[in-house]
Amino acid sequence: MASFELRDFSSDHSMLALNTATLGHNVEGHGAGWSPEQVIDACAERGYGAVTWWRREIGDRAAEIGERTRAAGLEVWGLCRSPFLTGPLAPPDRQSVLDDFHASIDMAAGLGAASLTICVGGVVEGSHSMRESLKQVTSIVAEVAPVAQAANVRLALEPLNPVYGGNRSCLTTVRDAVDMCEAIDHPAVALAIDVYHVWWDLSLASELKRAGAERIVGYHLCDWLADTQDVLLDRGMMGDGVADLRHVRAAVEAAGYDGFCEVEIFSAQNWWKRDPGEVLDTCIERFRNCC
């Protein structure tokens, strides 16, 4: 690893972004239920640098919410997310996938979001094959990439923890994600790196070096709880788990990433039940001290 200086956030959280899933806004029936305006005001008054939204919060107000976010001094960092492209959770056919993919790009563009997150979806039903499934993902993302470029939105392929390989993401490692970027070889196609999904991978630094700075458009913070009770909705607050957060960030920054650090904590039984203001304050404190 070349010599570089890790960014010092110990007394500065202007590079902290809120992913609103941290307030439970990604799942119907959970979380704070704040309006986008409440989220924006709460983040702005605390000095967050940006917000990443979920589609279900935006509806038909993309341009309005984008402008409102920026007017408060925050950037719109990302939008979650494209449809699943393959597997049991994807829309029923390729055209439906493409239609919803285009709709999500339109929304990201309306918001002025820098990137759109892609969780690619699980193994193609009946295929019993990661390779075949990844081929189908590659084909769809390659087809959509020019649309994203025209909309000025980067597509952020997010490799997910292998525990999701069956249903949510046949893209399970940074290595495979970099390979997919290289295979598609389009400037709109890049990566997002999430602590929850990659913390265990000793090849992280070398794979991110291989990706290069231009291909890393997101870095997501949370922690892995040693005794996790639910692999979907029991993520830990930074510092409460076993991940080496400083080491992961060093790998990301050594590869050239200098963007926001986006806190994204799915936590149905803990953080989503707390006062949202307390959650936002805790994220800042942990970001400064543990990340």
Next chain:
Amino acid sequence: MASFELRDFSSDHSMLALNTATLGHNVEGHGAGWSPEQVIDACAERGYGAVTWWRREIGDRAAEIGERTRAAGLEVWGLCRSPFLTGPLAPPDRQSVLDDFHASIDMAAGLGAASLTICVGGVVEGSHSMRESLKQVTSIVAEVAPVAQAANVRLALEPLNPVYGGNRSCLTTVRDAVDMCEAIDHPAVALAIDVYHVWWDLSLASELKRAGAERIVGYHLCDWLADTQDVLLDRGMMGDGVADLRHVRAAVEAAGYDGFCEVEIFSAQNWWKRDPGEVLDTCIERFRNCC
């Protein structure tokens, strides 16, 4: 991959071994509750080739059960397992780990088992470091390896799915397991490969080639259910999930493995509730047709 011929099991299950966890015998309060004698008779009459036992079934009858197994025409393929060596589930200190590790080697030797499975344990508490945790594992296994060699027992390091990284295994990839074998460099130290843990890994074939035939002492069968309900006790029967079972076996055999295929299905809500005879019959049918 060099040209090789995949073993043909379509009308021959003499290389099928039963891991008794498939009958729920690994967890108190679950499963068939059969005596070892019942297990032996049921496997022998169906033409299984070997049995892998769990320590809780053996008690102080290791030599007796080993002889009884062989008298029925079956091999004792393995014993599950050493204590966790690190992390929250390990014994409280290094000496306690070593004592129980030695006890498990003694039992494996008493049974005449070819190998003892090692699930290495999770991240060392307070360390927040996979690397530090793996170092501690390496140190313990290296210390115990000569004891195992003297007892004629191979130590089978089993990399577990990264979902267990926090509590059950900081050894999460075949790559890291091969690295650990190379670091220890002792003839008693080898690998076991389990479909459940490696099915998602596209580097499997190349890593197993790097390991070499001498270092692969176990191959475990089950399937990964796309919509798994529990990452510990909801494994699938071969053919019911999304894993490419033929591809995984091809990787193992191309690396030179020619030992038993050991079916090991933890399934509290499905297979453990069925008649054990039906389970054993189904394993044979699926082994011949799906594996």
